[in-house]
Amino acid sequence: MFPASTKTPHKQPRKQSISIGRGTRKKDEDSGTEVGEGTDEWAQSKATVRPPDQLELTDAELKEEFTRILTANNPHAPQNIVRYSFKEGTYKLIGFVNQLAVHYTQVGNLIPKDSDEGRRQHYRDELVADSQESAKVVISETENLEEDEEPKELETEPGSQTDVPAAGEAEKVTEEELMTPKQPKEQKLTNQFNFSERASQTFNNPLRDRECQMEPPPRTNFSATANQWEIYDAYVEELEKQEKTKEKEKAKTPVAKKTGKMAMRKLTSLESQTDDITKVSQAAKIVERMVNQNTYDDVAQDFKYYEDAADEYRDQEGTLLPLWKFQNDQAKHLSVTALCWNPKYRDLFAVGYGSYDFMKQSRGMLLLYSMKNPSFPEYMFSSDSGIMCLDIHVDHPYLVAVGHYDGNVAIYNLKKPHSQPSFRSSAKSGKHTDPVWQVKWQKDDMDQNLNFFSVSSDGRIVSWTLVKSELVHIDVIKLKVEGSTTEVPEGLQLHTVGCGTAFDFHKEIDYLFLVGTEEGKIYKCSKSYSSQFLDTYDAHNMAVDAVSWNPYHTKVFMSCSSDWTVKIWDHTIKTPMFIYDLNSAVGDVAWAPYSSTVFAAVTTDGKAHVFDLAINKYEAICNQPVAAKKKNKITHVQFNPIHPIIIVGDDRGHIICLKLSPNLRKMPKEKKGQEVQKGPAVEIAKLDKLLNLVREVKTKT
Amino acid sequence: MIFLVEETLKRIQSHKGVIGTMVVNAEGIPIRTTLDNSTTVQYAGLLHQLTMKARSTVRDIDPQNDLTFLRIRSKKHEIMVAPDKEYLLIVIQNPCE
Numbered sequence: 015m016f017p018a019s020t021k022t023p024h025k026q027p028r029k030q031s032i033s034i035g036r037g038t039r040k041k042d043e044d045s046g047t048e049v050g051e052g053t054d055e056w057a058q059s060k061a062t063v064r065p066p067d068q069l070e071l072t073d074a075e076l077k078e079e080f081t082r083i084l085t086a087n088n089p090h091a092p093q094n095i096v097r098y099s100f101k102e103g104t105y106k107l108i109g110f111v112n113q114l115a116v117h118y119t120q121v122g123n124l125i126p127k128d129s130d131e132g133r134r135q136h137y138r139d140e141l142v143a144d145s146q147e148s149a150k151v152v153i154s155e156t157e158n159l160e161e162d163e164e165p166k167e168l169e170t171e172p173g174s175q176t177d178v179p180a181a182g183e184a185e186k187v188t189e190e191e192l193m194t195p196k197q198p199k200e201q202k203l204t205n206q207f208n209f210s211e212r213a214s215q216t217f218n219n220p221l222r223d224r225e226c227q228m229e230p231p232p233r234t235n236f237s238a239t240a241n242q243w244e245i246y247d248a249y250v251e252e253l254e255k256q257e258k259t260k261e262k263e264k265a266k267t268p269v270a271k272k273t274g275k276m277a278m279r280k281l282t283s284l285e286s287q288t289d290d291i292t293k294v295s296q297a298a299k300i301v302e303r304m305v306n307q308n309t310y311d312d313v314a315q316d317f318k319y320y321e322d323a324a325d326e327y328r329d330q331e332g333t334l335l336p337l338w339k340f341q342n343d344q345a346k347h348l349s350v351t352a353l354c355w356n357p358k359y360r361d362l363f364a365v366g367y368g369s370y371d372f373m374k375q376s377r378g379m380l381l382l383y384s385m386k387n388p389s390f391p392e393y394m395f396s397s398d399s400g401i402m403c404l405d406i407h408v409d410h411p412y413l414v415a416v417g418h419y420d421g422n423v424a425i426y427n428l429k430k431p432h433s434q435p436s437f438r439s440s441a442k443s444g445k446h447t448d449p450v451w452q453v454k455w456q457k458d459d460m461d462q463n464l465n466f467f468s469v470s471s472d473g474r475i476v477s478w479t480l481v482k483s484e485l486v487h488i489d490v491i492k493l494k495v496e497g498s499t500t501e502v503p504e505g506l507q508l509h510t511v512g513c514g515t516a517f518d519f520h521k522e523i524d525y526l527f528l529v530g531t532e533e534g535k536i537y538k539c540s541k542s543y544s545s546q547f548l549d550t551y552d553a554h555n556m557a558v559d560a561v562s563w564n565p566y567h568t569k570v571f572m573s574c575s576s577d578w579t580v581k582i583w584d585h586t587i588k589t590p591m592f593i594y595d596l597n598s599a600v601g602d603v604a605w606a607p608y609s610s611t612v613f614a615a616v617t618t619d620g621k622a623h624v625f626d627l628a629i630n631k632y633e634a635i636c637n638q639p640v641a642a643k644k645k646n647k648i649t650h651v652q653f654n655p656i657h658p659i660i661i662v663g664d665d666r667g668h669i670i671c672l673k674l675s676p677n678l679r680k681m682p683k684e685k686k687g688q689e690v691q692k693g694p695a696v697e698i699a700k701l702d703k704l705l706n707l708v709r710e711v712k713t714k715t
Numbered sequence: 716m717i718f719l720v721e722e723t724l725k726r727i728q729s730h731k732g733v734i735g736t737m738v739v740n741a742e743g744i745p746i747r748t749t750l751d752n753s754t755t756v757q758y759a760g761l762l763h764q765l766t767m768k769a770r771s772t773v774r775d776i777d778p779q780n781d782l783t784f785l786r787i788r789s790k791k792h793e794i795m796v797a798p799d800k801e802y803l804l805i806v807i808q809n810p811c812e
Contacts, residue, residue: 243774294738297797297804298723300784304795305730308810390726 088113303386310388313337317385317659322675330629332636332677334622337659338388340365340669344396345379350663352404353652358411360656361385362392365669368400368419370649375400375419380426382414385671395426395435405466407455415466417450423468423478423485437485439478444487446470451515457524467519469529473511475539491544493531518561522568528585530558536573538585551588553581560603566610567701574603580615582627584705591708592631596623602650604660608679610701616640616662618647624678627704636678640670732809734792739763739803746802758794762805766798 091113096105125132238244307314317337325332345367352366367379378400382393399420407413412428416435422445424435439445448471456465456477464480473493479486493512513532520526525541526548534556538549554575564570570591574580576599581590598617606612611627615634620641623634641648646664653660658674728736728749737748737755743763748755770782785796792809 241771241775243771243778246774246778292720294799294802294804295720295723297799297802298720298727300797301736301795301804301806302723302727302730304784304786304797305727305733305806305808308793308795308808309731311810389730390723 086113088115090115302390303384306387306389310338313388317657317671317673320673322677325675325677328677330635330677332624332675332679334624334636334638334640334660334672334674334678336640337671337673338385340383340388340391340671341667342379342381342391342394344394345381345667348376348379348400348667349665350649350667350669351378351400351402352416353650353661353663353669354404354406354414355652355654355661356382356406356411357408357655359384360654363652363654363661364404364406364414365663366401366404366416367667368402370665378418380404380414380416382428383669393428397424397435402449403452405453405455407464407466409458410464413455413464415453415455415468417446417453417468417470419449421446421448421450421470421472423450423453423466425464425480425485437480437483439485439487443485444476444489446472446474446476448472448513452517454517454519456519467517467527469514469517471513471515471532473513475514475517475529477541489544490541491529491539493529493537513557515557516560516573518563518571520563520568521565528561528563528571530561530573530575532557534558534575534577536561536583549585549588551583553583553590554579559601562603562605564610564701565605565607567698570610570701570705572603572605572613574600574615576600578617580613591705592627594623594625594632594634596621596634601648604651604653606653606679607655608658610698611704612678614651614653614660616648616651620644620646620648620664622648622651622660622662622672624674626678626680628700629680631704636675640672641668727806730808734807734809736804736806739805741801741803750807758805758807759803762794762796763803766796766803770798 091111093111095108095111097108098104099106125135127133127136316335320335322333322335345365348367349369350365351368351370352364354364354366356362356364362382362384364380364382367381369375369378378397380393380395380397380401381391383391397416397418399418399422401416402419403417405415407415414426414428415423416426417423422439424438427436430436446468450468450470453466453468456467459465459479461481465477467475467477467490469475474489475491475493477488477490479488493514512535514529515532516530518528520528527539527541529537529539530553531537534552534554536551536553536558537547538551539547553573554577556575556577558573558575561571561573564572569584569586570582571585572580572582578595578597578599580594580596580600580603582592583590594615596615596617598619598621601616601618603613603615606614609626609628611629613625615623615625617623620639622636622638622640624636625634629635640662641664643666646666646668648662648664650663651660658679659671660674661669661671663669724736724738724747727733735748735750735754737750737758738746739759739762740746743760745755745759750758765787766782766785769785773780773782782798784798787794787796792807795806795808797804797806
């Protein structure tokens with residue numbers, strides 16, 4: 015039986031079988047006939063063995079001839095390989111598929127002779143072989159030589175032998191020659207790829223950790239903000255430091271030209287740094303004022319904003335609105351003897367305390383109050399003798415000149431708030447022998463020394479000059495009572511000394527001043543004439559309490575007296591222009607700073623009278639009791655230079671601040687269409703008109 | 716100087732309507748007070764911050780300017796703070812209406 019074979023050749027070992035009459039059948043690739051032939055004999059002896067799964071076929075089918083076409087196609091090769099053609103964008107069948115089937119591969123180490131590597135190797139081998147050959151040749155030659163030497167004797171061909179050795183030698187020599195150049199040649203031929211690594215390893219030192227730990231540096235957290243103002247502060251500090259160093263270099267004595275108020279406020283860095291509380295002083299001051307402002311809030315509001323609306327209905331009269339009251343326990347039983355506003359700080363005023371009573375003389379006080387703090391004075395000075403008068407210097411608002419009851423004068427420096435005055439006159443330096451009734455600062459003299467005048471009941475008007483921290487006095491005038499020279503038997507003329515009680519200097523004409531006396535006369539004097547008066551006015555019947563030049567009009571002055579009258583004069587005319595009777599002794603009289611026709615007078619019955627000549631020539635437009643208590647006598651009055659207020663002092667030590675109602679502050683009515691003229695000229699003109707009226711009347715009468 | 720400042724503080728304390736005064740240092744620690752401890756500490760801490768803020772505001776607007784004082788008016792009373800270079804003075808007053 016023949017095993018049926020399909021078209022695909024299989025590699026299974028085929029069962030040995032008898033092959034009869036199959037000529038068309040080609041031999042399979044993987045079976046040789048040898049095997050078949052070899053087993054023929056063995057197979058013939060046995061019957062055919064049939065595998066159990068062999069296909070059973072009929073003889074006819076068995077005889078059927080199958081044509082088998084053997085191709086060289088690789089049955090494993092795929093027939094339908096498709097490749098994507100980017101050109102056409104589709105898959106395309108590849109026409110020809112590689113039919114190569116690789117059955118066995120092995121990488122060999124045979125190099126073709128003709129290649130580079132092969133040639134090189136060949137060359138190398140030749141060299142090696144040559145050297146070996148030459149060695150062999152040498153050996154062989156030597157052997158030959160030895161051999162040749164032996165047969166030399168025997169053989170009759172020395173020539174060949176010699177030739178041979180010669181040739182050998184020549185060969186040898188040539189070969190040696192060849193060798194020697196070849197050897198260095200060979201050695202030069204170093205292949206750059208054919209390098210050998212040379213490495214050497216040294217001992218690696220064992221690594222060891224060394225640590226050193228210290229105490230950590232002390233750390234603090236620091237945080238700060240860099241604001242615009244912090245930067246500004248830093249710059250300012252730097253500037254100050256620089257300036258300080260500059261000053262130290264120059265070595266100038268620091269001139270402290272700060273005004274009185276600031277001295278108390280600012281603390282220099284030299285002062286105590288240890289004490290905590292002193293640094294709060296400024297803040298404390300501010301807070302005290304704030305507290306006061308709260309307490310007296312309505313008063314402060316009134317001061318600033320209240321205008322008496324009722325004035326419209328009151329026609330021409332006005333009122334005084336009481337604002338603050340200033341009083342101090344220590345000054346309780348003393349009388350207010352002097353009032354003065356500070357020229358620089360408009361809310362600061364000075365009050366002098368003393369006594370007008372001849373019998374009860376005690377100590378005196380000088381207090382400076384600020385309107386911002388009604389409960390406590392800013393500055394406090396006390397003295398043994400009552401203060402009768404005071405004046406604040408215009409240019410140096412920290413210097414206060416006072417006159418005492420005992421005749422002394424003193425200067426207090428507000429920058430140095432000690433209780434004692436900075437400068438003081440004494441019996442040696444020419445103090446007055448009677449109470450000093452008025453002091454007034456003058457302009458600095460030619461040597462820039464401070465200068466003030468004082469008038470006293472001893473009849474002297476003295477000019478005091480502060481020369482190198484000492485008060486030097488010059489008697490300017492001795493007041494003589496005219497017509498009272500009595501002749502003493504010796505022939506000397508004894509002058510009765512007049513007692514000066516008040517004086518006032520002219521605002522413009524420097525040397526001109528007025529003196530009021532106890533006799534009731536007013537003398538017009540000049541600084542330059544010490545013995546004679548320029549003029550005399552029979553002013554009053556009793557002592558003249560105050561004289562005052564009009565702030566605007568250069569010719570007009572006013573005087574008041576205990577004889578209940580206030581008189582207004584033109585200094586060219588001997589008789590007064592206006593006379594007012596106030597029913598009570600007039601303590602003080604003052605012109606208003608804002609108008610040439612307004613003035614105020616205070617009387618011992620506790621009333622304040624305000625006059626405006628432009629409105630009412632004969633009567634006061636305001637007549638108001640202002641004393642704190644009814645029994646109090648009002649002693650002094652002063653207008654504030656800028657605010658519409660007046661301060662009034664009484665003999666119990668109280669000071670009352672009053673606001674002037676609008677009627678009292680009237681400005682001249684402007685006619686419609688005309689410009690409002692303001693200024694001193696207007697005031698002067700206003701007063702002139704009035705005076706002219708009066709003068710006309712007088713000339714007529 | 717010390718005496719004067721003490722006097723001033725006493726006067727403030729005895730003024731009409733003043734409830735309490737206290738002095739606080741730059742770090743917000745009360746140095747001197749007339750109120751009880753807890754209240755003081757509370758006031759000090761809060762007002763210190765507020766004052767710093769207020770001062771910063773004022774100075775940011777104009778570095779040459781500086782805060783003079785701070786008033787806080789509330790229904791019941793008024794708190795007044797006056798800052799200084801190193802200290803803060805706080806006064807609580809009941810302004811009589």
